[in-house]
Amino acid sequence: MISARAREDALLIWDYHQMGHVLRPCSVAIGLGSHDLGVADEAVRLYERGMAPLLVFTGATSPTTAARMPRGEAVHYRDRALELGVPDSSVLVEPRARNSGENIRFSKALLEDNGVDVSSVLLVSKPYEERRAYATARQLWPEVDVVSASAPMVFEDYLASIGDERLVIDMLVGALQRLLIYPDQGFMIRQEVPDIVMQAYERLRGDGFTSRIVPG
Structure with a gap:
């Protein structure tokens, strides 16, 4: 089961990942x-x-x-x-x-x-x-x-379309980790990450949503 707090944190990261x-x-x-x-x-x-x-x-x-x-x-x-x-x-x-x-x-x-x-x-x-x-x-x-x-979907609808909530949250976390570490490796430009998004990211990592994390 995915806790209510984990869903809220995932939604924060979901919103950040979209450029608008x-x-x-x-x-x-x-x-x-x-x-x-x-x-x-x-x-x-x-x-x-x-x-x-x-x-x-x-x-x-x-x-x-x-x-x-x-x-x-x-x-x-x-x-x-x-x-x-x-x-x-x-x-x-x-x-x-x-x-x-x-x-x-x-x-x-x-x-x-x-x-x-x-x-x-x-x-x-x-x-x-x-x-x-x-x-x-x-x-x-x-x-x-x-x-x-991307397809204009709200978070809950996307979760339902994939059918694996943990996988989606793991990927949200993994995508944000790459935004943090890849600029130093020359793969991406650096972008500002709001504190509230970073806090959500750290909580989700602490809760074990880490299957898509780059090791090291």
Whole structure:
């Protein structure tokens, strides 16, 4: 069972992870691979709204996705987009990336190889990965404008959609830890974390929501 306090702390971190960017048309939309097929669905919705003329799906597999997406996250995302009516000519697949940094670097290289002129990028991720995606892209692809987006869901609805509350909270905590430690390693820009969010993060770590923590 997840305590009421843990849920409140998780909600604080959930809200912090979302950037609240105003959506606008970009050169390309990049769907960041994960266990959540809803990322592909949201990328398609944005494509249909005219927010990007081209979709890139990026991601290999991980221990979290190997069973659910055995052919790779990007490949399954592409299949979903085609199923929803996106033409094959509007989708590129980057199947090698195993972390957020590789998502950005490999997608950038793929677009360059295909002669796509990119001045702005619409990053589509899970709701609690918006800030991580933004911070990574600003560090590794600073010459483009970056807009972060995700499916517009409230926290409780997202928990219900995934069906594993502990996994989601573990990932919220893990995503915030990376925002704290990766700037020193050159993987992300540094961003201010409010004290109230840090306190919630420390309590959740103390309560054992640590399966997605980077060791060391």
